[in-house]
Amino acid sequence: VVLEAPKAEHRAVKAGTFGVISRGREIWGSHSGALRLTGLAGILLFSFWVGMSPHWDHPYPLHVDEWIHIGYAQSTLEYGRLEYPNPYNPREVSFHGEMGFHLLLGFLKTVTGLSWMDLYRFAPGVLLALLAFLTYAFGHRSGFGWAAALFVPLIPTSIRTLGPAFVVPVSAAMLFIPVTLLLLQTMEEESRGRSLWLLLVLIGGTIFIHPPTEAAITVLAILYLAGFVVAALAQKRYGEGANLLLAIGVRILIPVVIMGLWLPSLSRKVAEQSVSADSSSATGLLGLHAGFPQAFGTVAVVVSIAGLCLFTLRGEGVRSYVLPLFALLLLVFLAFFFPMYRLGPDVLYERGWLYLGFLMVIFAGFGTAFYFQSIPATAQLVASRIRLPPGGWMVISLWSAGVAVMLLALTTGIVVNEKRQTYAQYYHVINNLMFADFRWMGQHSGPGQMAAMGEPSLGWAYPPVAGPGAEVYQAVSAPWTNKAADKARAMLASGEADVPWLKKLGVSVFYTCRPRTFVCEDLENNNLFKVRGGVYLVPDFPDTR
Amino acid sequence: MDLLAIVVVTLLIELLIYSVPLEPVRVALGVLFVLFFPGYVLVSALYPWREQLQGVERIALGLGLSLALVPLLGLALNFTPWGIRRQLSDTGQPRSGSTWSISRLQPRGAVRARRGGLAGFLTSPLPCPELRPARLNMLSHTLTQVYQGVSCISNSRQHRSLFLISLQRKPY
Numbered sequence: 001v002v003l004e005a006p007k008a009e010h011r012a013v014k015a016g017t018f019g020v021i022s023r024g025r026e027i028w029g030s031h032s033g034a035l036r037l038t039g040l041a042g043i044l045l046f047s048f049w050v051g052m053s054p055h056w057d058h059p060y061p062l063h064v065d066e067w068i069h070i071g072y073a074q075s076t077l078e079y080g081r082l083e084y085p086n087p088y089n090p091r092e093v094s095f096h097g098e099m100g101f102h103l104l105l106g107f108l109k110t111v112t113g114l115s116w117m118d119l120y121r122f123a124p125g126v127l128l129a130l131l132a133f134l135t136y137a138f139g140h141r142s143g144f145g146w147a148a149a150l151f152v153p154l155i156p157t158s159i160r161t162l163g164p165a166f167v168v169p170v171s172a173a174m175l176f177i178p179v180t181l182l183l184l185q186t187m188e189e190e191s192r193g194r195s196l197w198l199l200l201v202l203i204g205g206t207i208f209i210h211p212p213t214e215a216a217i218t219v220l221a222i223l224y225l226a227g228f229v230v231a232a233l234a235q236k237r238y239g240e241g242a243n244l245l246l247a248i249g250v251r252i253l254i255p256v257v258i259m260g261l262w263l264p265s266l267s268r269k270v271a272e273q274s275v276s277a278d279s280s281s282a283t284g285l286l287g288l289h290a291g292f293p294q295a296f297g298t299v300a301v302v303v304s305i306a307g308l309c310l311f312t313l314r315g316e317g318v319r320s321y322v323l324p325l326f327a328l329l330l331l332v333f334l335a336f337f338f339p340m341y342r343l344g345p346d347v348l349y350e351r352g353w354l355y356l357g358f359l360m361v362i363f364a365g366f367g368t369a370f371y372f373q374s375i376p377a378t379a380q381l382v383a384s385r386i387r388l389p390p391g392g393w394m395v396i397s398l399w400s401a402g403v404a405v406m407l408l409a410l411t412t413g414i415v416v417n418e419k420r421q422t423y424a425q426y427y428h429v430i431n432n433l434m435f436a437d438f439r440w441m442g443q444h445s446g447p448g449q450m451a452a453m454g455e456p457s458l459g460w461a462y463p464p465v466a467g468p469g470a471e472v473y474q475a476v477s478a479p480w481t482n483k484a485a486d487k488a489r490a491m492l493a494s495g496e497a498d499v500p501w502l503k504k505l506g507v508s509v510f511y512t513c514r515p516r517t518f519v520c521e522d523l524e525n526n527n528l529f530k531v532r533g534g535v536y537l538v539p540d541f542p543d544t545r
Numbered sequence: 546m547d548l549l550a551i552v553v554v555t556l557l558i559e560l561l562i563y564s565v566p567l568e569p570v571r572v573a574l575g576v577l578f579v580l581f582f583p584g585y586v587l588v589s590a591l592y593p594w595r596e597q598l599q600g601v602e603r604i605a606l607g608l609g610l611s612l613a614l615v616p617l618l619g620l621a622l623n624f625t626p627w628g629i630r631r632q633l634s635d636t637g638q639p640r641s642g643s644t645w646s647i648s649r650l651q652p653r654g655a656v657r658a659r660r661g662g663l664a665g666f667l668t669s670p671l672p673c674p675e676l677r678p679a680r681l682n683m684l685s686h687t688l689t690q691v692y693q694g695v696s697c698i699s700n701s702r703q704h705r706s707l708f709l710i711s712l713q714r715k716p717y
Binding site for chain 1: 558562568571572575576578579580587588591592598599601602604605606608609610612613614615616617618619620623627628629630
């Protein structure tokens with residue numbers, strides 16, 4: 001009786017564990033569609049929450065680049081053309097390289113009727129959830145979509161590299177990466193001609209939204225198509241190989257021609273800057289990036305590396321070696337080539353980390369999904385090694401270990417991540433009071449009446465808040481500067497305004513509040529008319545028009 | 546049915562923009578309208594059969610291609626005499642959305658007709674005769690847009706009041 005008791009207890013535990021597992025399988029089998037949908041909704045909500053986290057208590061855009069693009073999008077709608085007076089330098093005519101992004105914002109604003117601030121308040125969350133969904137769709141057929149989508153919020157969103165939760169061109173253009181991958185994946189199984197047409201449509205979108213991302217996608221697409229060519233030639237399908245070679249040629253030519261004809265000066269500037277170590281460039285002023293892997297999360301990096309190995313060994317089709325190859329090339333460029341030789345566009349280096357982050361998410365997702373799919377086989381293997389009968393406890397232990405690693409990767413990557421916190425130095429450019437000041441200034445300015453900011457970085461926020469037609473003398477963010485910016489900052493520091501200088505520039509109002517601290521400086525000059533703390537009118541200003 | 550729904554929502558959007566002030570509905574449908582419909586319709590045109598793409602992939606491609614098509618539409622509008630005015634960006638989208646949807650419905654009907662003869666064609670989602678009023682509607686709308694464009698250009702220089710007028714008033 002004494003010997004039988006533990007056995008009976010063991011059987012009961014075993015039966016109970018198996019009962020739970022079989023019941024779980026039963027529920028999954030009968031409601032798999034609904035459960036999958038619920039799981040996906042949960043993942044998308046999580047992404048939305050991460051994207052929205054800096055915006056819950058701050059209704060305004062955070063990054064200067066967000067303000068800049070609102071300003072340009074507003075001017076596009078105001079003037080109805082892609083060429084318009086630059087709202088940040090009215091003496092210049094703007095023909096912005098990222099005009100596609102402004103058009104997208106403009107359409108969204110006019111069709112939904114939302115204000116810029118409302119649009120930008122919820123867009124970060126929506127954008128991140130959208131990237132998660134598209135990543136899910138890419139990995140869906142191979143069974144790793146859910147895991148990859150779950151890891152999408154790990155891609156660091158920071159002031160420097162921006163990131164998918166800032167509403168800027170690179171974030172919108174990043175959405176094209178999973179879409180392109182999905183199309184290329186479709187080409188492995190479906191008609192290639194139709195997908196090639198859609199690839200051409202995608203070029204049109206990416207190149208006008210964010211040209212550097214188009215460059216990255218072009219490399220990715222060429223590698224993928226080259227993989228198809230090799231596969232076709234290996235199977236002696238020479239006609240198909242020739243067609244694909246033609247497709248590669250067209251895929252390279254179209255962006256080159258568009259950039260050359262559409263934006264020749266920008267293309268020339270980028271080409272020149274790519275071969276020179278310009279000290280005024282972003283990397284010249286800010287230095288190289290450091291700590292991206294730590295910002296991504298150390299555990300998540302380990303999962304990604306494991307996933308990369310599995311993806312190469314166990315992945316399906318052409319993508320199993322094209323994506324690792326692309327990731328390797330990108331890593332070599334970011335970690336060795338650019339830092340050593342400074343060859344290549346700065347912007348590609350700055351934003352390239354995001355693309356690498358996206359690839360790491362895919363690999364981490366693949367590794368995680370592979371682990372969970374392999375649990376029954378792993379349980380058998382482990383049980384045979386430790387000479388115990390395979391049971392439900394083993395499956396549950398392995399499953400719990402997998403969940404624990406996932407939670408650890410997410411927690412250490414997003415919540416408890418010192419590097420990410422310092423990396424993502426969100427700053428508040430304006431507060432409610434400054435918003436009201438800008439609105440009032442905009443409502444009471446006429447044509448040719450420019451505002452000037454004592455702290456010129458605030459200039460980026462002025463036209464979007466003040467409304468269509470509002471002009472600011474200039475907008476410069478530190479560490480960039482120029483003589484006029486230095487002069488304005490000096491006036492703020494000394495408290496003495498140089499009224500003749502302001503008049504000479506055609507400035508009608510001078511604003512002395514500072515971003516982030518929201519302190520408004522007092523100016524001691526009887527020639528200025530103080531309307532309220534921070535708002536000073538310049539009397540007898542000339543009309544510059 | 547999906548494409549028919551897109552045509553209906555497209556027309557509904559126009560009502561919401563110009564006539565019915567239902568802001569939350571306008572936002573919800575407007576986001577779908579800009580970020581989903583154009584691409585979805587294009588995907589449906591190229592992959593008309595359900596088995597060619599899974600539902601999730603169809604939705605994902607619809608979203609991605611819309612993001613690419615909308616800027617291209619804006620670029621095209623830039624080269625029209627009216628430019629990217631509010632009236633045109635409001636109505637250019639619905640027009641393009643419904644045009645693409647209708648252009649897609651016709652081939653589906655034609656494919657069905659090839660497969661199922663006349664009966665198949667008659668049961669297709671939107672038979673050809675329904676295209677005529679839609680085209681007439683588009684024509685009339687284009688004329689409206691011409692009028693709106695002209696009136697918009699003539700009114701676009703109505704600028705705000707002079708800044709210093711505010712000196713006479715309480716600023717806040």
